[in-house]
Amino acid sequence: MTVQSIAPATAASLARAVVCRGVTKDFGEGDTRVQALRGVNLDVLGGEMTLLVGESGCGKTTLISIVAGLLDPTAGEVTVLGQSLRGLRGRRLVQFRGQHIGFVFQQYNLLPALTAAENAAVPLIIAGRKRAEAVAKARTVLEAVGLASKVNSLPSQLSGGQQQRVAIARALVHEPKLLVCDEPTAALDAHSGQTVMQLLRRVAVQPGRAVIVVTHDNRVFGYGDRIVHMSDGAIERVEERTVAFSS
Amino acid sequence: MSWIAIKMLTGDRAKYLGIVAGIAFAALLIAQQASIAIGLLMRTTSHIQDIADADIWVMDPNIQFIDELKPLTENDLYRVRGVPGVAWAVRFYKGQGRLKLDIGGDKKKAKYQQSVVFGIDDAALVGAPREIVLGKLADLRRPDAVMIDENGYRYVWPNEPLALGRELEMNDRRVVIVGICKASETFNTFPIFYCQYHQAIRYVPQERKVMSAMLVGVEPGEDAEEVCRRIQEQTALRPAKPGDPARPGLKAMTNQQFIDSTLMYFVRRTGIVVNFGITVSLGFFVGCAVAGQTFYSFTLENLRQFGSLKAMGLTNRRIVGMVLTQALLAGFIGYGLGVGGAALFGKAMTSSGSRLAFLMPWQVLAATAAAIFVIVLVASLVSVIKVLVLEPAVVFRG
Numbered sequence: 168m169t170v171q172s173i174a175p176a177t178a179a180s181l182a183r184a185v186v187c188r189g190v191t192k193d194f195g196e197g198d199t200r201v202q203a204l205r206g207v208n209l210d211v212l213g214g215e216m217t218l219l220v221g222e223s224g225c226g227k228t229t230l231i232s233i234v235a236g237l238l239d240p241t242a243g244e245v246t247v248l249g250q251s252l253r254g255l256r257g258r259r260l261v262q263f264r265g266q267h268i269g270f271v272f273q274q275y276n277l278l279p280a281l282t283a284a285e286n287a288a289v290p291l292i293i294a295g296r297k298r299a300e301a302v303a304k305a306r307t308v309l310e311a312v313g314l315a316s317k318v319n320s321l322p323s324q325l326s327g328g329q330q331q332r333v334a335i336a337r338a339l340v341h342e343p344k345l346l347v348c349d350e351p352t353a354a355l356d357a358h359s360g361q362t363v364m365q366l367l368r369r370v371a372v373q374p375g376r377a378v379i380v381v382t383h384d385n386r387v388f389g390y391g392d393r394i395v396h397m398s399d400g401a402i403e404r405v406e407e408r409t410v411a412f413s414s
Numbered sequence: 415m416s417w418i419a420i421k422m423l424t425g426d427r428a429k430y431l432g433i434v435a436g437i438a439f440a441a442l443l444i445a446q447q448a449s450i451a452i453g454l455l456m457r458t459t460s461h462i463q464d465i466a467d468a469d470i471w472v473m474d475p476n477i478q479f480i481d482e483l484k485p486l487t488e489n490d491l492y493r494v495r496g497v498p499g500v501a502w503a504v505r506f507y508k509g510q511g512r513l514k515l516d517i518g519g520d521k522k523k524a525k526y527q528q529s530v531v532f533g534i535d536d537a538a539l540v541g542a543p544r545e546i547v548l549g550k551l552a553d554l555r556r557p558d559a560v561m562i563d564e565n566g567y568r569y570v571w572p573n574e575p576l577a578l579g580r581e582l583e584m585n586d587r588r589v590v591i592v593g594i595c596k597a598s599e600t601f602n603t604f605p606i607f608y609c610q611y612h613q614a615i616r617y618v619p620q621e622r623k624v625m626s627a628m629l630v631g632v633e634p635g636e637d638a639e640e641v642c643r644r645i646q647e648q649t650a651l652r653p654a655k656p657g658d659p660a661r662p663g664l665k666a667m668t669n670q671q672f673i674d675s676t677l678m679y680f681v682r683r684t685g686i687v688v689n690f691g692i693t694v695s696l697g698f699f700v701g702c703a704v705a706g707q708t709f710y711s712f713t714l715e716n717l718r719q720f721g722s723l724k725a726m727g728l729t730n731r732r733i734v735g736m737v738l739t740q741a742l743l744a745g746f747i748g749y750g751l752g753v754g755g756a757a758l759f760g761k762a763m764t765s766s767g768s769r770l771a772f773l774m775p776w777q778v779l780a781a782t783a784a785a786i787f788v789i790v791l792v793a794s795l796v797s798v799i800k801v802l803v804l805e806p807a808v809v810f811r812g
Contacts, residue, residue: 227808237807258729265727272809276722280425281418292415293727340727349810381810 184345184377185211185234190243192229192400203229205400206243211393213344214364214379216368218391226400227381228349234379235347248344265293271348271367275330277322277337283309284318287336294341297392301340308336312366328359335366346371348380352387364390415728419736420743422716429712433705433744433793434751435734440701440789442750442759444694445782449760452691452778453771458680459673460598461508461530461606467540468629469638469800471672472503472645476660479679480672483508485623490649490664494628499641501631504540507533507614507628508626511607515570515582527570529584529605533614540629543608548576554610560589563597565769585617599769603678630666642666698785705748706793709741713797717804724806737798745790753782789805 192204204226211217211234219227232238233245236252245252248267252262269290277286284305291301297356306318312332322330331351338346348367352360364380364387372376372392380391394406424430456463462471472494474484483544494503508530534554547564547587554561567576580591584607597606609617623759632641634768643666650663663791667675681687713720720733753774760772 232807232810235725237805237810261724261727261729264725270722270725270809272722274718276417276718276809278422278425278719280421285421287419288721289418290726293723293732298417322627 171401182213183210184213184248185209185379186244186246186292187230187234188244190230190233190240191243192226192233192238193241202282203218203400204233204240207400207402209402211377211379212344214372214374215392216372216380216390217395218388219379219381219395219397220385220388221397221403223383226382227347229383229400230385230397231347231349231379235268235270235345236260242277265290266341269343269346271331271334271338271346273350273353275322275327275354277330277333277336279322282319282321283314283325283333283336286322286333287340289337290341305340308340309333311370312336323387326359327355328362331355331359331363332366335363335371339371344347344376346376346378348378349381352382352384357386360384360387366408374411415732415736416739419739422719422736423712423740424744426712426715429708429715430744432708433712434748435627436704436708437701437745437748437789438751438755438791439704440697441749441782441786442755443697443700443752444785445753445756445778446759447690447693447697448645448778448781449756449772449774450770451686451694452775453773454686454690455677455680456773457599457601457771459676460600461532462669462672462676464597465506465541465629466544466669467542467631468669469632469742470630470642470645470666470668471758472630472664472666473626474629475646475665477665480508483626486622486625486628486664487623488625491625491628493649494630494645494664494666496672497641497645499633499636499644501633502540503628503630504535504538505533505611505625506535506627506629507531507543507611509533509614509618510604511584511617513570513605518628520647529566529607530600531584531614531617533609533611534809535629536610536612540631541608543595543597545596547594547596549578551593553592554608556590556592556644556773558588558590558613559592559609560584560613561593561608562591563606564594565597565599565603566607567591567594569603570605585619587617589617599771603769605678622756638668639671639696642668644669698789701786702792705789706796709744709793710796711798712740713737714801717800719808720801721804721809722803725809730802733801734798737794737801741790741794741797745786749783749786752786753779 177196187207187209190204190207191202192202194201207230219230221227229238234247234256250263252260284302287305288301292298309315309318311351312335314329314332314336317325317329325333349360351363351367355363367378368390392408394408396403396406474486477483491503491505494500494669511529511531513527513529514528532541535557539551539554543561549561576594578591578593595608632638645666646663648663651661653660724733757774760774763770764772789802
């Protein structure tokens with residue numbers, strides 16, 4: 168299967184990989200209506216790691232779900248890689264996600280019956296690449312995340328940190344322009360969490376690729392170029408940092 | 415994505431085996447019960463199948479099946495012989511005989527047994543059994559000679575070796591067994607006796623008419639169904655008096671038509687189809703419930719994975735394809751195991767000498783496959799709906 172490319176990103180758009188303007192999101196109706204986001208304005212720059220931080224229920228997950236095209240905003244405009252998500256619907260939106268966005272989930276969400284290499288190859292398989300070719304590419308990415316010796320292991324044979332590294336390889340294998348990570352360290356111990364963040368910094372953050380990490384783990388705040396503090400569905404403040412991180 | 419779907423399914427051994435076992439059980443029950451029902455129904459036609467010499471059966475116009483034969487006149491025989499396309503037509507008798515098994519012995523210990531008596535053409539022995547186990551067909555021409563079917567012999571004299579020369583009483587007349595032949599299992603399990611026509615009609619109470627049916631052969635090149643139509647047309651009688659309806663001709667049916675007519679009679683007039691249909695339906699619904707529930711549970715456990723795949727760009731259409739691939743694979747394996755098990759059961763039972771009626775024609779396999787296909791579709795439908803309505807954003811909810 169070949170997938171038609173949607174909205175190739177320009178250099179100008181990559182400078183601001185994600186632009187949110189006046190984004191609101193309501194859940195429920197009438198008396199049960201809950202406003203999860205209240206007019207959020209956010210810019211995420213390419214080549215940077217942006218951390219979305221805040222208390223549980225402050226709207227972080229809702230915001231990245233909207234940015235990743237998994238949820239529709241109630242109001243406001245979201246532009247990702249120069250493409251307005253409002254203009255993408257159904258199959259085109261699904262294709263856009265598949266081509267340009269990589270995902271890292273809190274619970275890894277690896278397929279338990281597939282090996283590490285096969286799991287990492289899934290986005291390429293979805294994009295229509297042949298199995299052997301996709302798995303070969305996935306092996307090189309797994310080597311890059313330090314799992315060369317585990318390519319044939321099943322998720323059940325890997326530690327939590329190793330599983331998350333497989334998930335990172337899976338998120339990067341199709342070379343997306345935007346990487347969305349939801350609490351990537353929440354299920355890991357402190358050491359594994361640090362390893363995963365270092366890996367994200369080293370492998371994921373590249374010129375032309377924006378990385379958004381949702382976290383409430385203040386031990387990893389040091390890895391972000393920009394920390395967006397959220398509270399009660401709105402952005403409280405944005406903290407820009409100079410990262411003194413070296414791989 | 416098919417290989418991923420298959421790995422997902424087979425990777426969860428417990429669920430996979432549960433789904434396959436549910437489907438296999440349903441297929442086994444459906445195929446086995448249907449085969450027994452068909453085997454039982456086909457036994458109602460075994461007499462017709464065993465008499466292969468004739469192309470056409472000619473009977474009274476009101477006959478529906480072989481056990482209700484109404485006698486014809488000798489004139490009918492000559493009228494049928496005159497129909498164009500008829501090569502030959504011979505008398506055939508079918509009736510019942512009451513056997514007394516201890517001839518010359520203690521009357522208090524006498525054993526009685528109902529039996530089926532076939533009187534076949536005296537001259538050419540048309541209608542004779544096809545396979546003789548012991549004795550010679552020509553011996554039927556000896557006085558009081560009868561030939562008994564092997565199943566009937568073992569039914570009457572269980573655990574005794576096959577032997578010729580046994581004497582019995584049939585409706586108070588002496589008969590001698592001069593041969594033992596093969597015959598298909600019958601519906602009522604009565605022993606079957608073959609003898610010459612003139613001899614058979616001596617065993618039964620005298621009636622005005624005794625000829626049960628005619629066995630007819632058609633001329634080479636003639637179409638049997640066309641000859642049947644001609645017989646019916648040319649044996650019709652004029653109305654008894656002006657204004658009365660014309661009296662229908664004799665009923666003429668090819669072997670296959672007579673088999674079908676007999677089968678339909680038993681289908682309509684007995685509870686065989688209903689009774690076995692209930693069991694088959696039970697297998698179907700149990701299969702739907704077990705396979706559906708297990709498959710749904712499997713899908714629920716993999717919901718997060720399906721959500722991840724959707725988030726990563728997998729379209730709903732391809733997800734439906736994955737779920738259907740999983741369901742069809744489980745269905746295919748379960749079907750194979752189920753019908754294989756049913757066939758082995760049938761083979762084992764019939765080989766062991768059991769009198770189980772079991773016949774598994776391709777139609778049973780096809781119907782079972784169709785039922786299993788519906789089961790897996792139903793089983794996967796609920797799961798497909800669950801996956802289709804799944805919001806991919808669910809993957810971000812820890």
